[in-house]
Amino acid sequence: MNNQFIFEIGSEEIPAGYLLPALRSLQENFAAALLELELEHGEIKGAVTPRRLTISVDDLASRQPDKTEEITGPPKKAAFDADGQPTKAALGFVKSRGASLADIQIVNTAKGEYLMIRQERRGRATRELLSSLLPELIKSISFPKSMRWGASRISFARPIQWLMALYDGEVVPCTVEGAGETGSLTYGHRFMAPQAIEVKNYDQYIAALREHHVLADPEERKAAVLAEITRAAEGSGGTILTDAELMETVANLVESPHAIRGTFDKKFLELPKDALITSMREHQKYFAIVDAGGRLLADFVAVNNTKVKDDVVGAEGHQRVLRARLEDGLFFFREDQRRKLEERVADLDGIIFQAQLGTMREKTIRVQALAEKIAAIIAPELTQTVSRAAYLSKADLITEMVNEFPTLQGLMGRDYALLDGESAETAQAIAEHYMPVRADSPLPVSLAGAVVSMADRL
Structure with a gap:
């Protein structure tokens, strides 16, 4: 990729509800910064998981455009005395611009004749600009709640663990207090492939993370969650109850989705449908299963962030947790019916x-x-x-x-x-x-x- 910039903020697990707004904030703030710096660029792509926020842009100009600046100074009558010699006003103006008296031009304006200096300003290199920009970019990301860690004065949703920044395949050098120096490394799944990965470009970054059990593209991960829960529901005699909000939440809780189907005692079907669904989704983030008529079955699907060795053992753990929730719900439901x-x-x-x-x-x-x-x-x-x-x-x-x-x-x-x-x-x-x-x-x-x-x- 020509002049591609890729930036990743690696952190401890960020709450699911923070992720997509934070990514949008990062993309928008970066776009605004590039506009202010007058750097032309292509589409700003984004990737996000609970442990990383990433942006990438292709065709990012290698430097700012050169500019000719015309700086107006004091009026001519104040710049020269009666003998035509430069006054302190003229000398101060020239000195402030790093110019000489020979650079002065006289221009006519609506207010009369004024001194003017025309200077060529060379655009700064993009790599240099990015080094200064990255710390401010991190600070600009908005979260509902942020935290500080160690002696750091920087705040973020969760402690930052690593920074990766590359422009045209080379590291953009930068040190961020509390987060360390930028490098060319990212990291795979915390448990299934925690090793460091050398990054070359965005496509290789996405592919390498995929090989290390991380689906960094949020849409790809959401599709994987849907495929997993659909697979897990097979054999239950029903289908997953559509829940777009829960789908998005679960997709942002995991880096590598692995679904398991569990069951619960049919006595809990006494609970109203909405109460039973809410008991499963709000605290446990479980998907309900319904039959062809839309009636709830005594089955559910949980999504793990790791692949367990034994699905039966994994399901039993989820079933124990859910049973406690449903026992409380059933007790509350029966108690409530004592009064109209x-x-x-x-x-x-x-x-x-x-x-x-x-x-x-x-x-x-x-x-x-x-x-x-x-x-x-x-x-x-x-x-x-x-x-x-x-x-x-x-x-x-x-x-x-x-x-x-x-x-x-x-x-x-x-x-x-x-x-x-x-x-x-x-x-x-x-x-x-x-x-x-x-x-x-x-x-x-x-x-x-x-x-x-x-x-x-x-």
């Missing part, structure tokens, strides 16, 4: 909505009144359903399940409402009243859900 949602509404007085706006129960009453008014205008036939759904909408905040898994708010309200004998329409509106949770999230499907959702936001 309606009985929990009064307990919302124990949750402050906002200091100046009262408790969550007071908010609930306001939402109920607003929802009834909206329904009376756009769907009078739904007024009773809307009123009931609004009244019960926040009651699941008091339950053990939502206390353990806050993302289940509304969903557990729906499930408990059905168990309490509420109508399906009321239960659906309870679940939908939090929608949309983000600008790009799904909207309520039912009109009753939409009405309660609007009232909740007014």
Whole structure:
């Protein structure tokens, strides 16, 4: 590759949620720096794993363009005395530019005649510029939380272990406090191939890491995770439940994905579907398996960062951990059913909505009144359903399940409402009243859900 630059920051394992935003930050900050330095370049590529952030760019100009600068100085009348001799103003101007009186030109401007010096500025070499840029580039990467280590004043998501920087196949020399000197080495998988690898260019870097059990390309790694969990689910009688967010998280937790299928006691299928899925995904990052009808099976798939010698032994370890989680979930679910949602509404007085706006129960009453008014205008036939759904909408905040898994708010309200004998329409509106949770999230499907959702936001 001609004039290729490749830079890798090797570190201890960075949290999965930090990786892709950090890579984007690194790419954007590098692009901005190159623009400021007036260095032409090709596409800035990126690679990332829990242990490394990497950027590469082809066709990076070898030096800045040469420039002709025209520097305007003091006015002519202040630069020369009555005898035509240069004054301190002229001499100071010449000295400040490293020039001589012979270099002075007189130019006409809108304000009159001024001194001007025309100088040729030679562009600096890219290798020199990169040496100065790299420490600042590391500091510019933003993380939700950073840390310092040792006596270092530099901060990063996790301690930096190595730096690799090459331009046109040669090391870009640089020393970063707390991270050491740049070199031409990267490192393979921490456990399966920890040895150093000599890097020559980006394509060889990606290929060499692959040979050493590291899939550095995030899209390639995500595809490998999908292939692995699909393979692991074979023989279960079902398929992996689609979960794009979990897929991305898991892909950023590992460098070399290896999936294992495990099972759990069918008694845990008593748990509502969303509660069971959440118990598996939030803490353990396990994928659920469903049958052709979308019903959960008593199987799951875990993704390891290493290939185990015995899948059965590996599965048993995951099963023990999951069983403890599901036992807690089942206990909470059964305990919650001792009281109906309606009985929990009064307990919302124990949750402050906002200091100046009262408790969550007071908010609930306001939402109920607003929802009834909206329904009376756009769907009078739904007024009773809307009123009931609004009244019960926040009651699941008091339950053990939502206390353990806050993302289940509304969903557990729906499930408990059905168990309490509420109508399906009321239960659906309870679940939908939090929608949309983000600008790009799904909207309520039912009109009753939409009405309660609007009232909740007014």
